[in-house]
Amino acid sequence: MPAARAQGTTARLDTNENLVIPRxxxxxxxxxxxxxxxxxxxxxxxxxxxxxxxxxxVGVPARCVVVGSGSDQILDLAVAHLLARRSRVLVTDPxxxxxxxxxxxxxxxxxxxxxxxxxxxxxxxxxGAARGADAIYLDSPNNPTGFQFPERRLxxxxxxxxxxxxxxxxYAAFAGYSLAAMARAQENLAVVGTLSKSFxxxxxxxxxxxxxxxxARAFASVIQYPYPVSSVSIEAAVASLGxxxxxxxxxxxxxxxxxxxxxxxxLSAHANIEAFPSQANFVLFDAGGSxxxxxxxxxxxxxxxxxxxxxxxxxGCLRATVGTREQNSRLLMAIRDIMx
Numbered sequence: 001m002p003a004a005r006a007q008g009t010t011a012r013l014d015t016n017e018n019l020v021i022p023r024x025x026x027x028x029x030x031x032x033x034x035x036x037x038x039x040x041x042x043x044x045x046x047x048x049x050x051x052x053x054x055x056x057x058v059g060v061p062a063r064c065v066v067v068g069s070g071s072d073q074i075l076d077l078a079v080a081h082l083l084a085r086r087s088r089v090l091v092t093d094p095x096x097x098x099x100x101x102x103x104x105x106x107x108x109x110x111x112x113x114x115x116x117x118x119x120x121x122x123x124x125x126x127x128g129a130a131r132g133a134d135a136i137y138l139d140s141p142n143n144p145t146g147f148q149f150p151e152r153r154l155x156x157x158x159x160x161x162x163x164x165x166x167x168x169x170x171y172a173a174f175a176g177y178s179l180a181a182m183a184r185a186q187e188n189l190a191v192v193g194t195l196s197k198s199f200x201x202x203x204x205x206x207x208x209x210x211x212x213x214x215x216a217r218a219f220a221s222v223i224q225y226p227y228p229v230s231s232v233s234i235e236a237a238v239a240s241l242g243x244x245x246x247x248x249x250x251x252x253x254x255x256x257x258x259x260x261x262x263x264x265x266x267l268s269a270h271a272n273i274e275a276f277p278s279q280a281n282f283v284l285f286d287a288g289g290s291x292x293x294x295x296x297x298x299x300x301x302x303x304x305x306x307x308x309x310x311x312x313x314x315x316g317c318l319r320a321t322v323g324t325r326e327q328n329s330r331l332l333m334a335i336r337d338i339m340x
Contacts, residue, residue, distance in 0.1 A: 010302040011330050013321040016143070016171075016282050020259075020324055021200035021252035025245055026236075029201070033235035043227055046234040047220075053241040054208045058180045058193070063213045066220045068228045071170055071194040071207030072098050078190065078209075079106055081223045082164055083135050090133035092121055092142060094311060096168060099137055115312035119145040119276040119284060123153045130161055139168040141175050144308050144319045146278025148175045155182065158189055167191045171280035173198035173253050174260070183210040190215065197281060199240045199249050204233040256281045260322045266332040270339045282321045284311065291316035297338045303331055 012019070047067050055062040068074040079102045083089065089103055093112040103110050111133050113126050130136060136157075141148040158165045158179075165188055172178045172193065183191045191210045196202040206229060211219065229237075239245060263283045267275035275285040287294045295307045295318060308317040320331060 011323060011327045012304055013323050013327060013331060014304040014306040014319075016197065016280070016321045017202050018197050018200040018252060018256075018281060019327070020255050020281075020322070021248055025240070025248040026200055029236040029239040029245060030232075032239035033232045036235045037231045039231060041231070043229070043231040043234055046231060047227070047229060050206070050229060050234045050237055051208070051220075053238045054193075054195075057241050057246060058178075058210060060180060060184050060210050061213070064184050064210050064216050066209050066211065066216050066224060068207045068209075068224060069233075070196070070205040071168065071192045071209075073205075073228070074192055074207050074209050075099055075166070075168070076102055077219070077223050078164075078166060078192075079103060079108070082190075082215075082219075083108060087134040088132065090126070090130050090136045090138075092126075092138065094142075094144060095137070096139050096143060099139075099168075115142075115145055115147070117313045119312055120147055121149065123150060123157075127153075127157055130157060133163070135163045136161060136165045137168065138166075139170065140179075141169075141171040141278070141280040143171070143280065144282070144284050144306070144311065144317070146171075146276065146280040146282060146284055148177075148279040151177050151179075154179070158182070158186060161188065163188060165189050169193050170197055173249065174256050174281045175279035180210045183212065185212060187212050187215075195237055195240065198253065199237075199245065200252070201233075201237060201240060204236055205229075206233050206237045255325075256322045259325060259328050263320065263322060263328055263332070267335065270335065272339060273335070282319050284308070284317055284319050286314045286317050288316040291318055294318065294335070294338055298331070298334055301330075301334050303334055305331070 050067050051065040052062040055065045085107050087108045088111050090111045093114045100110055113129050167179050180191045183189045193208050195206040264275045267273050267285045273287050306319040308319050311317045
């Protein structure tokens, strides 16, 4: 637990949890799970029911969906079993640190293409680097920049590439597009997602991937563990994916999008801060040489943001989750007081 939380944090804006979606939505899902589950029993058939519910929400056939204990578990298994040892894997710098750590664990090499100071990636450089890679992993939108790769260029890269492409769409619910439908028939593509962000179910650890049917069948029957998701998580997730839960998720995503724009405007109003456009549920901003001071001062006021530091040649970056309107207003007022 971050130190700031242990000291009584009241605005938790450092871990990209979806605190905008009403807590009552998660409570209703858990209540449905309590009614349906006997935890003495294994969740026979539960993974298949969950995959079908996710498929209906995403708009793909159920045979294209696999589920796991969080999207990171699916990524871990993909690295271990879908990539060859010593593979060269194209990633951006920065990218999801867990994924890079798994590459190193399995003796693979990350081929990094850096973000620029505008927190965007040179797509020409990315396409050039792909020619020397065996596989590609891109988190789109990217964490911590919030950058989503241009859709047309990304589709073209996937179609032209000869190896496996993993697109991590953990934050796609807050973005402009998703490639999940493309994965139905694109033989080298796996699109990974999670219910942690979009549905506010971070504590239940429900992840999924959309793959072409042959890849999904092999993953589910050979690679994935027996009973990869608990009975409680399955039933709560299926309930959340129903009409009411999906409506709550859509409303929360719309609120995040609106508040995200307000945060960018408010942060950018200060001469010594530059906030960057984002397609995720967080905003990256550069506070220059005062970033550590800003981080400490916010923590003293009970507001936790993530200290990032160096990104894209900049040295003073911080990342703030888009919270409720009240939380975001507190952050903006605190920044105003700190910056003077």
